[in-house]
Amino acid sequence: MSDRSELIITGKPFAFDAERDAEFERLVKRYPIRESMILPALWLTQEQEGWISAEAMAYIADRIGTYASKVYEAATFYTMFNLEPKGQYHICVCRTLSCWLREKQEIVDYLAKEIGIRPGEISEDGRFSLEEVECLGHCGTAPVVQLNGEFHEEMDVDKMKALLATLK
Amino acid sequence: MEVKILSEKFDIENAHLLEVAKKHGAYSTLDKLFAMEPAAVTEEVKKSGLRGRGGAGFPAGVKWGFLPKDTGKPTYLAVNSDESEPATFKDRYILVRDPHMLLEGIIICCWAIGCNDVYIYIRGEYTTQVKVLQQAIDEAYAAGYLGDKVAGQDFRVDVTVHRGAGAYVCGEETALLESIEGKKGQPRSKPPFPAVEGLYSSPTIINNVQTIASLPFILTNGHEAYTAYGTEKSPGTHLFGISGHVEKPGMYELPLGLPLMEVIDKVAGGVWKGRKLKGVIPGGSSTPVLTVEEAKTVTLDYESMAAHKTMFGSGGIVVLDETVDCVKLVENLINFYHHESCGQCTPCREGLGWMKKITKKLLAGQGTLADVDLLRELCDNIEMKTVCVLSAACTMPVRSYLDKFRHEFEAYAIDNVSADAKLQGN
Ligand SMILES: Cc1cc2nc3c(=O)[nH]c(=O)nc-3n(C[C@H](O)[C@H](O)[C@H](O)COP(=O)(O)O)c2cc1C
Ligand code: FES
Numbered sequence: 001m002s003d004r005s006e007l008i009i010t011g012k013p014f015a016f017d018a019e020r021d022a023e024f025e026r027l028v029k030r031y032p033i034r035e036s037m038i039l040p041a042l043w044l045t046q047e048q049e050g051w052i053s054a055e056a057m058a059y060i061a062d063r064i065g066t067y068a069s070k071v072y073e074a075a076t077f078y079t080m081f082n083l084e085p086k087g088q089y090h091i092c093v094c095r096t097l098s099c100w101l102r103e104k105q106e107i108v109d110y111l112a113k114e115i116g117i118r119p120g121e122i123s124e125d126g127r128f129s130l131e132e133v134e135c136l137g138h139c140g141t142a143p144v145v146q147l148n149g150e151f152h153e154e155m156d157v158d159k160m161k162a163l164l165a166t167l168k
Numbered sequence: 169m170e171v172k173i174l175s176e177k178f179d180i181e182n183a184h185l186l187e188v189a190k191k192h193g194a195y196s197t198l199d200k201l202f203a204m205e206p207a208a209v210t211e212e213v214k215k216s217g218l219r220g221r222g223g224a225g226f227p228a229g230v231k232w233g234f235l236p237k238d239t240g241k242p243t244y245l246a247v248n249s250d251e252s253e254p255a256t257f258k259d260r261y262i263l264v265r266d267p268h269m270l271l272e273g274i275i276i277c278c279w280a281i282g283c284n285d286v287y288i289y290i291r292g293e294y295t296t297q298v299k300v301l302q303q304a305i306d307e308a309y310a311a312g313y314l315g316d317k318v319a320g321q322d323f324r325v326d327v328t329v330h331r332g333a334g335a336y337v338c339g340e341e342t343a344l345l346e347s348i349e350g351k352k353g354q355p356r357s358k359p360p361f362p363a364v365e366g367l368y369s370s371p372t373i374i375n376n377v378q379t380i381a382s383l384p385f386i387l388t389n390g391h392e393a394y395t396a397y398g399t400e401k402s403p404g405t406h407l408f409g410i411s412g413h414v415e416k417p418g419m420y421e422l423p424l425g426l427p428l429m430e431v432i433d434k435v436a437g438g439v440w441k442g443r444k445l446k447g448v449i450p451g452g453s454s455t456p457v458l459t460v461e462e463a464k465t466v467t468l469d470y471e472s473m474a475a476h477k478t479m480f481g482s483g484g485i486v487v488l489d490e491t492v493d494c495v496k497l498v499e500n501l502i503n504f505y506h507h508e509s510c511g512q513c514t515p516c517r518e519g520l521g522w523m524k525k526i527t528k529k530l531l532a533g534q535g536t537l538a539d540v541d542l543l544r545e546l547c548d549n550i551e552m553k554t555v556c557v558l559s560a561a562c563t564m565p566v567r568s569y570l571d572k573f574r575h576e577f578e579a580y581a582i583d584n585v586s587a588d589a590k591l592q593g594n
Contacts, residue, residue, distance in 0.1 A: 030328040031348075032368055038350035043292075043331055070350065077352035077510075078333030080292045097254045097453050098411035098486060100500050134336065134504055135254040135453075136293050139411035139484065140418045149295035 051082035087129030095132040098139035186307040189268040209280035216391035217403035222376030234363035250339035254453035255484030258407035259377035267304035273380035292333040336508035341374040355556035398424035402469035413489035451481020454561030456568035505562035516559035519550040533586035
């Protein structure tokens with residue numbers, strides 16, 4: 001468990017755009033109870049905004065017709081829901097067993113040196129954020145990195161360097 | 169040694185597309201299926217001896233038999249695609265390389281158990297994988313394999329993908345159901361078992377992706393074709409994931425029952441860099457470690473693993489070379505399970521945290537022999553005192569390292585040299 005209790009209040013209202021609105025309406029028909037839409041709606045929000053604000057949670061609760069506390073419960077429990085904006089390039093390095101055995105630490109250390117951030121941090125210019133995550137289900141091609149959701153397998157410092165170079 | 173039963177279409181280009189998959193036999197069992205009584209399908213699966221591939225190895229057909237009859241409520245199928253147990257990476261090959269095999273298996277299961285509504289629970293990190301799966305579902309709907317009339321029959325199957333969001337515990341079947349209901353993933357107390365009272369308080373079957381994907385082969389070829397592979401109590405084939413310190417890590421489909429060392433040496437290219445073997449984790453990070461001696465006699469099936477006081481688990485084999493520091497490895501394991509604890513039960517939430525602190529202390533060169541004993545005692549005190557077995561998934565392996573590699577823990581306590589200092593050669 002990790003402490004994820006802090007929410008950010010933006011002071012701005014939130015609503016789904018037309019595309020997400022349609023997707024919400026399509027999905028809600030697939031479940032016998034509306035509460036089942038809590039996770040899908042949080043995903044739709046994150047797709048749209050990149051993260052989930054206090055206002056977005058209130059909106060989701062309203063859309064579903066449930067208590068805001070239920071949305072808050074889910075949003076804070078599931079660690080993939082970003083409760084704050086992430087960097088333009090969000091890098092996740094797997095830190096679990098097989099990636100650890102195959103030297104994931106070298107990649108983390110390289111990133112700390114190269115872009116000056118440690119796991120859990122966002123670079124000052126907002127371009128990069130780094131996170132160490134648990135097993136990503138790609139242990140046979142360890143170590144593994146996810147960049148904005150895309151998998152990069154059999155990584156090492158050279159490949160990480162090359163990957164960063166494509167971003168500049 | 170490798171076989172191609174489940175992985176038959178894995179190397180075919182674009183086999184995730186319906187047109188290609190159909191050319192290679194996808195959905196060809198449906199005629200046979202709908203000519204059979206549902207009970208006969210369950211019987212065939214029972215005879216095949218197919219066991220759950222999610223980790224627990226429970227016979228699939230037997231589980232289906234637990235569903236109560238005539239409850240007046242719908243029956244649900246939840247397909248477990250959470251794939252989060254460290255060292256497990258097999259189901260995603262099915263999702264990406266042959267999703268129609270999974271969908272065909274779903275239709276078979278639905279017919280057998282009388283189910284119309286299916287949820288595939290897929291871990292949130294599988295971003296690219298979920299797209300391929302959804303595309304396959306959309307194609308299957310368009311072609312009439314899913315929807316109100318499956319292959320023209322008066323039989324409805326609706327499949328919905330439900331994405332998780334980074335919680336290992338949601339692989340536990342009742343936490344998974346909670347998550348589909350929109351709640352945080354905290355496992356439920358059993359009984360009632362999900363077959364009686366599961367999703368939305370209705371009868372529910374939860375099966376792993378690979379379990380369901382094994383059905384088309386069994387139904388097409390008959391149970392004897394399946395039991396021709398493997399051992400008497402562990403029939404069939406399995407998608408094994410081999411990772412860690414081997415030359416050729418990867419996913420390999422093998423019949424059950426092969427000698428572990430032969431698989432490591434011949435299939436996975438042996439221990440990497442010419443190094444010596446230290447131990448093997450046989451079935452995902454939660455299974456007790458095997459020493460070199462034990463690894464030499466074990467075979468890859470449920471019985472032999474049990475006889476060696478470990479588990480077949482999810483078939484995720486991790487090879488450890490001579491350089492591995494078992495105390496550090498245990499720290500890595502405890503960090504994972506502690507991080508993934510749902511927080512519901514005190515022994516798990518607090519106990520794993522306590523174990524983490526002790527291990528850290530040992531690694532800092534500040535521990536004592538009493539700490540090593542305490543760590544061992546905690547394992548016994550946490551296990552089986554929680555709603556689900558996530559805590560045991562941590563204590564079982566940790567205990568095995570403490571018992572089989574105790575000298576490494578004691579060395580930290582006696583020498584009082586930290587891991588960092590050791591690295592620098594002090
Ligand atoms: C903490 C925990 C995590 C689990 N994770 C998974 C998982 O990721 N995938 C899976 O199929 N089963 C997982 N299981 C096992 C499921 O609870 C369940 O036994 C399985 O999905 C049943 O399907 P099967 O009988 O086809 O194996 C997990 C169990 C526990 C206790
Ligand atoms: S341990 Fe890194 S992907 Fe599994």
